[in-house]
Amino acid sequence: MRKPAETSVPVAPAIAERWSPRAYDETAEITDAQLTALLEAARWAPSFGNTQPARYLVGRRGDPVFPRILATLNSGNQAWAFRASALLIGVMVTTNEKGEVPYTDYGLGLATENLVLQAVELGLIAHQMAGFSPDAVRAEFSLPDTAVARVAIAVGSPAVPSVLEDPRRIERELAPRQRLPLAEFAFGDRWGSPAL
Numbered sequence: 608m609r610k611p612a613e614t615s616v617p618v619a620p621a622i623a624e625r626w627s628p629r630a631y632d633e634t635a636e637i638t639d640a641q642l643t644a645l646l647e648a649a650r651w652a653p654s655f656g657n658t659q660p661a662r663y664l665v666g667r668r669g670d671p672v673f674p675r676i677l678a679t680l681n682s683g684n685q686a687w688a689f690r691a692s693a694l695l696i697g698v699m700v701t702t703n704e705k706g707e708v709p710y711t712d713y714g715l716g717l718a719t720e721n722l723v724l725q726a727v728e729l730g731l732i733a734h735q736m737a738g739f740s741p742d743a744v745r746a747e748f749s750l751p752d753t754a755v756a757r758v759a760i761a762v763g764s765p766a767v768p769s770v771l772e773d774p775r776r777i778e779r780e781l782a783p784r785q786r787l788p789l790a791e792f793a794f795g796d797r798w799g800s801p802a803l
Contacts, residue, residue: 610784621727627734630771630780633690635764641729648725652718660711661718664696675747681738692763696744702753726762734761
């Protein structure tokens with residue numbers, strides 16, 4: 608199901624087509640080439656001083672890592688994410704050999720956005736989630752103190768919204784996408800004064 612962004616001027620197709628669906632085709636598999644492309648896109652994201660703080664835990668449906676990641680999600684996300692072709696946990700590395708790494712959240716965010724846009728480019732869907740337990744990830748995957756789990760990501764192929772079964776989830780899947788208008792988003796000579 609497509610829900611392209613309604614923009615005032617055209618934007619890159621992957622940006623316009625990106626949204627966060629929950630209806631995944633539980634029979635679809637992600638290929639090695641697709642998964643590699645997602646991770647390469649993330650790997651080449653910009654980062655402060657090329658510190659590259661982003662790391663990913665990766666599980667494909669059917670492998671032993673997938674249910675371990677799924678178990679760290681909250682119950683609301685587990686209810687639909689089990690159908691995804693892959694589940695990932697975005698982790699930020701907070702120190703390196705030079706000391707504390709600055710802007711680690713920002714670096715992981717940039718890498719994850721690259722990953723998500725690459726998914727769109729490949730005809731896949733991706734949904735980023737805050738609803739998971741970083742503590743459970745730390746314990747389950749033996750994360751060192753210098754690594755912090757920050758985001759969970761479901762990736763796969765789209766399905767019809769009815770697979771979600773819950774009427775509220777289906778309604779949310781079908782609802783139009785919304786964003787603040789540009790006048791409330793970008794400011795000029797003072798806060799609240801539209802730039803455009």
